[in-house]
Amino acid sequence: MAQLKLPHEWLQIHLGDVVSYGKTQKCELSDVTNDTWVLELEDVEKESSRIISRKTAKERPFKSTKNRFDKGNVLYGKLRPYLNKVVVADTNGVCTTEIVPLDSEPFVLNRYMFHWLRTRDFLNYVNAVSYGVNMPRLGTKDGVAAPFVLAPLAEQKVIADKLDTLLAQVENTKARLELIPHLLKRFRQSVLAAAVSGRLTEEWRNRACLPAWEVTVVDNVIGNIDQGWSPKCHNEPTTDESWAIIKTSSVLPMTFAENENKKLPESLDVKPNLRVLPNDILTTRAGPRSRCGITCYVSSTSRNLMICDKVYRYRVIEGKGSSKFLALQLNSPSVLEKIETLKTGISESGMNLTQKKFRQLDLKWPTPEEQAEIVRRVDQLFAHADRIEQQVNNALTRINKLTQSILAKAFRGELTEQWRNDNPDLISGENSAKALLERIKTERAKQQPARRRTKTRKTETPAT
Numbered sequence: 001m002a003q004l005k006l007p008h009e010w011l012q013i014h015l016g017d018v019v020s021y022g023k024t025q026k027c028e029l030s031d032v033t034n035d036t037w038v039l040e041l042e043d044v045e046k047e048s049s050r051i052i053s054r055k056t057a058k059e060r061p062f063k064s065t066k067n068r069f070d071k072g073n074v075l076y077g078k079l080r081p082y083l084n085k086v087v088v089a090d091t092n093g094v095c096t097t098e099i100v101p102l103d104s105e106p107f108v109l110n111r112y113m114f115h116w117l118r119t120r121d122f123l124n125y126v127n128a129v130s131y132g133v134n135m136p137r138l139g140t141k142d143g144v145a146a147p148f149v150l151a152p153l154a155e156q157k158v159i160a161d162k163l164d165t166l167l168a169q170v171e172n173t174k175a176r177l178e179l180i181p182h183l184l185k186r187f188r189q190s191v192l193a194a195a196v197s198g199r200l201t202e203e204w205r206n207r208a209c210l211p212a213w214e215v216t217v218v219d220n221v222i223g224n225i226d227q228g229w230s231p232k233c234h235n236e237p238t239t240d241e242s243w244a245i246i247k248t249s250s251v252l253p254m255t256f257a258e259n260e261n262k263k264l265p266e267s268l269d270v271k272p273n274l275r276v277l278p279n280d281i282l283t284t285r286a287g288p289r290s291r292c293g294i295t296c297y298v299s300s301t302s303r304n305l306m307i308c309d310k311v312y313r314y315r316v317i318e319g320k321g322s323s324k325f326l327a328l329q330l331n332s333p334s335v336l337e338k339i340e341t342l343k344t345g346i347s348e349s350g351m352n353l354t355q356k357k358f359r360q361l362d363l364k365w366p367t368p369e370e371q372a373e374i375v376r377r378v379d380q381l382f383a384h385a386d387r388i389e390q391q392v393n394n395a396l397t398r399i400n401k402l403t404q405s406i407l408a409k410a411f412r413g414e415l416t417e418q419w420r421n422d423n424p425d426l427i428s429g430e431n432s433a434k435a436l437l438e439r440i441k442t443e444r445a446k447q448q449p450a451r452r453r454t455k456t457r458k459t460e461t462p463a464t
Contacts, residue, residue, distance in 0.1 A: 003243045004121060007413035007420065010151050011433045016144030018115070018135040018440055019104040024067040027094055029081050031068075033367065036060035037073065037093030040068070045165045047400070048085040049118065057094075066094035069101035074114045076100045078138040081126040086196045098137070107153065111160035113168075116149060119407045145252050150433045153417065154426040161246060162415050166406050172397045180392045182387045184387045191381050192332040196364065197338050205370055219359035221326065227285070227355075228307030229272050233262035243270045243304045251282045252313060253331050256296045276313070281327050283312045285353045292351040295337040297327035312355070325371040328378060329363055338362070 004012055015021055032038075032273055038059045043053040069075060079086035079098035088110060095101065104113045116122060125146055130136035138146075151159060194200040218402050230245060238244035243264040250260035256276075264270070274280070280298040284291055287310060307313045316323045329335050338361060345351035364375070410413050420427055430433065 003410055004128050004147070006149060007417075009150075009420065009427045010149060010413065011437060013148050013150050013360050013437065014144065015146040015148045017437065018108045018148060018150065018399065019102050020064055021102065021143040022100060022144075024097075024101060024138035027063050027068045029057065029062055032057050032094055037091055038062060039093055039095040040312060041077050041079060041085060041096060041098055044077060044085040046085055047111065047403075048174075049085070049087050049215055050171075051087060058172070060450065062094075065097065065292075066355075067097055067099060067101055068092075068094050070103070072103070072105070072110055074095060074102040074104070074110050074117065074422055075271045076102060076117055078143065080136060081138050082123065084123060086114060086448065088114050098318075100143070107436055107443070108157045109153075109160055109166065110152070111158040112151070115160060115407060116411060117162045119411055120404050121147065121327075121408075121411070123423055136170070150437060151413075151416075152427040152431055153436055154431060155416055158416050158419050159410050163406065163410050167403060169401060170403055170406070173284060174396065175398050177392055177399065181389060184389050185386055188382060189333050189380055192328060193334065195378050196329050196332040198364070200364065201366075201370055201373050203367075204237055208369070210367050210370055213364045215362055216365045217359065218326075218363060219363045221316050221320045221363070222281075222314045223317050225312050225355050225359075226307065227276060228309050228311055228313070229271065230309045231264070231268055233264055236263055237261045238263045238303055238305075241304060242266075243306065245308050246285055246305050246311065248284050248308065248310050251284050251294050253294060254296055254327060256282065256298045256301070256371075258301050258305060263304055271306055274313075275369065276301055276305040277308060279315060279323050280313050281315060281323050281330075282307065283353070284310060285312050285313075285355075285358075286310045289343065289345075289348045289351045292343055292345075293336070295327055295330040297324050299324075305451065312358070316422060319368070319410075321365065321368045321370045324375050324376055326363075328375065335361070335363070354407075401408075 006012060034057055038055055038057050038060045039051075040060075043051055043055070069092065070089050071089055073089045075087045075089055075095060077083065077098065077101050085099075087294060087416045089101075102110070104110060125140045126142070128138075129142040130138050191200070198205070229244070233245055235258055238261060244261040245264060246258075247260045247262060250257045258276075276298055278298055278300050281295060282298065283295045284293065286292060305348065316326050330339070339353070339358075342355055342357040343351045344357075406415075413420070425431065427433075
């Protein structure tokens with residue numbers, strides 16, 4: 001166990017010195033009422049320790065044995081511990097056996113324990129000793145041997161209170177920041193709606209004395225629709241000048257993710273006519289409902305890529321207007337609703353968008369001049385939204401690091417340094433961490449069941 005830098009009044013010990021890690025009370029479905037809280041690992045959000053789903057025994061009847069826990073217990077997720085799923089129970093309940101209920105009170109505050117289990121020092125330890133490749137978990141022996149930092153009891157409360165306050169502020173800030181991408185998504189949809197309805201350029205159009213928009217269909221504004229091929233490829237993307245086939249996942253709303261591809265075997269001939277080029281429009285023609293009918297515009301590409309058989313490739317006819325404007329149309333809320341009605345299939349996982357139906361999709365079509373102005377304005381507004389989103393992502397990265405930074409300061413004693421200077425009597429003598437550990441040992445010894453002594457029967461030698 002690596003030595004941590006701690007105040008001299010604190011002790012570095014093992015988790016098993018203060019809590020009976022792994023000793024749980026089991027129960028079956030017949031032991032609980034319908035309104036009993038049943039907690040599974042997927043109900044806990046990683047890192048944040050937020051409960052994102054809450055179900056009762058009536059809603060989630062279970063067949064396997066569960067662990068029982070009480071309000072105030074620390075619930076530690078031992079399966080895939082790198083996800084850092086730790087919560088303090090706000091009511092009684094039962095949980096999966098992959099969650100370990102812990103109760104270290106009265107000598108170690110559960111809130112203090114909760115915060116320690118989320119620190120990078122503890123995470124580094126459990127990640128190093130967890131066993132299992134795909135589903136690693138912390139074993140009981142390793143849990144007992146895990147590092148624990150014991151502060152004097154009075155200081156534990158100060159630390160827990162400070163962390164509760166500071167980390168709540170961090171989470172509130174994070175929650176507000178996480179709302180911004182959703183607002184930006186709505187903003188982009190509003191921009192697209194205004195763009196394809198004519199509202200975005202209404203004043204500009206009137207000043208330019210341009211005609212009203214024409215009502216037409218896709219078939220009248222595009223040329224040939226190419227459909228690619230899907231030979232058996234290497235399950236890796238191309239990283240050089242070699243050729244590859246795009247995956248349907250490369251087609252995102254208005255965005256071409258060129259790294260989503262599979263390398264073409266050298267034994268197969270290249271089909272240059274299927275190469276993805278700048279100014280192409282790509283639309284997924286088949287797949288799950290949510291992935292069928294997705295359209296992107298290829299602004300540039302640095303790879304030798306060919307379209308796959310589940311993707312349409314086409315362009316606007318020269319003189320008719322802008323391919324990028326059509327891609328904007330096909331991503332607008334109103335047109336997406338129309339595309340949804342054109343999909344066919346016998347299951348949600350296998351939908352299709354036929355060329356015939358796609359070509360008959362009706363559109364409102366302005367002059368090429370107005371299309372160019374619309375594209376310019378949308379690009380400008382989207383670039384502004386992208387800059388804001390990047391700033392938000394940078395802020396979220398800093399916020400995520402801030403949580404661990406605060407926890408590290410707390411368990412190095414930095415948050416309570418002045419408090420220790422002001423309250424020496426609360427961290428020394430009978431109030432010291434050393435004295436606290438002795439009380440814990442004494443109390444736990446009392447709770448150990450007495451060992452029964454068995455008398456050894458002497459073997460009598462038979463008389464001769």
